[in-house]
Amino acid sequence: MTQLKVGLLFGGRSGEHEVSIASAQAIARGITAPENQSKYSLTLFYIDKNGVWHPPTVSQEVLAQGVPLPETDIQPAQLWQFPPEAAEIEVWFPILHGPNGEDGTIQGLLTLMQVPCVGSGVLGSAVGMDKLAMKGVFGQAGLPQVKYMGVTRSQVWSNPCVFPKLCDEIEATLGYPCFVKPANLGSSVGISKVRTRSELEAALDSAASYDRRIIIEAGVTAREVECAVLGKEQPQASVVGEISFNSDFYDYETKYTAGRADLTIPAALPESVSQQIQEMAIQAFTTLDCAGLARVDFFYVESTGEVLINEVNTLPGFTATSMYPQLWEATGVPFPELVDQLIQLACSLE
Template sequence: VKRRILLLAGGQSGEHEVSLMSARSVLAALPRDQFDVTPVVISPQGRWLPPTETARALETGRAQGGGDLVLHRAASAEGYDAVFPLLHGPMGEDGTVQGLLTLAGIPFVGSGVLGSAVSMDKVMTKQVLASAGIPQVAWRLAVRREWQDRPGEVGARARELGFPLFVKPANLGSSVGITKVSRPEELQAALDLAFNLDRRVILEAMTAHKPRELEVGILGNDAPLASPVGELRFDAEFYDYETKYTEGRATMHIPAPLPPEVAERVRSLALTAFRALDCAGLARVDFFYVEETDQLLLNEVNTMPGFTTTSMYPKLFEAAGLSYSELVTRLVELALERR
């Protein structure tokens, strides 16, 4: 008997289009003899689109117009064996949709409410991982109200970290709202930008040397496996939105050219982080590696990483011998096992 899958895509975050691209790949790859897949696109305004509008959005790569709010129908327990919430960023990857699906009693791919919410928030992630003994850059939290009422205090926190530093909204992805601040004069604009997008902002120290960027995939529930380690290379100040999504700006190296001992450390730290954050199903764990000092720092954990056929996460498992279609099938199995 075929499993009925609801594939959620699009969503309200800045990563709406990225999600639609991933969804097209997943839709094409779920084996039709095993799965009966219904895609539902969520518009940037948060409306769950009916079939015709959904098909149009997947075809054109953008959700148009209003459409009915079909949330109650789409997420009702009857009708689907599992949901694949292929959504990135706030209102999708952050535990909100996961909470709705938990209430509806439908198994779903990926982390639950706790793992999703904590991993989405860069400050909570840092706190949890620090208590698990995972090495990370030095950081400080700032809240919007403090920036409005006592900007001097926030500035002092930045100076403690030193320049250059990174300013980031706590709950976003795809490098949206992130600034590399090289001089104190640039701090105000960076904080204004980040606080426009989030109530909470994280200030992060930069390593002394430009770090290499390593990524590793984790697959599984309570006995997770780590993929080979991949590396991203690009010619830019940092891995910003443009570099991420402009064809040809960045190159992927799988496996990353590393001493085997370093790759093993990456995999082991990533597994520890996955467990500490109570992740499930899948995650892509990203690191900075400072070659000069042999320093490995965990940067972030993405609980629903980019998922087109050419994205890092599927490529990492392909290198481990798991095809894209085997991978998506495995993710649905993991969702059903967790029930």
């Protein structure tokens, strides 16, 4: 049996670089698990924080140590140089979280290479990354969600006379508490929960330092639940899981520090609510034209019975504490099988 040559692409130019390395470690173990060894030949490709691709020998060292390479000065020509081994890859498995990896950019490059890749294409990735674009599409599809506003960096920074009026509008429209987020970052990077005018001003300034597009969402008292989706034309939804934590909200440190958050799988929800969440997850997945995998996050307002969609993550984390693989494990798809299905699905989409 001929082994399929899989290129595992990790690292990348985003604030989630270290998370990508941890995800890649888990995926590499899944691809090389005994049940997959005869199917796949794994080759590693590390993209450093400057955007330079490194050959398998260097990539293996980074993955083994779990530590990024130090940033160094580079020449522009280095960004156009790919290791020769890249030409041999038959299917790519990009696990690049955040900008320059989850936003359609790497998907476009791999499409130009004319080699299939795991996950959504350019459209689903780009819309899934930009929270404002995503929420606009959700609204058109009739998916219920919290009230929100979109602002730009120029509104926050360029005109001191406009800024107080902007804050007045946010307060009148959304009230407190509310959440201020960069539109194009994942893993809770740059997100602030605010309760006062001074906190709002500081949060907007912080979010503007990350992205030129900013989203502000009304706070809601709700349980945070998530559902994993797998497939393309006929996507399937996993059981529903719930996140609970003691921090003020599900921030970066809570998300990626063992013991800071508890995952309950399956979530203790009425069957009708779980089914509604699964149906909405599939609707969101297809509406955004996602493919392969996605984790869809929701708010369940227990006092009213409402289910509100929060966001879709088209390249969710695959670390030891990540919800996506754990949801499928609880649904009856162990990690090596999940990795196998994702690779096979990528090949079948061509």
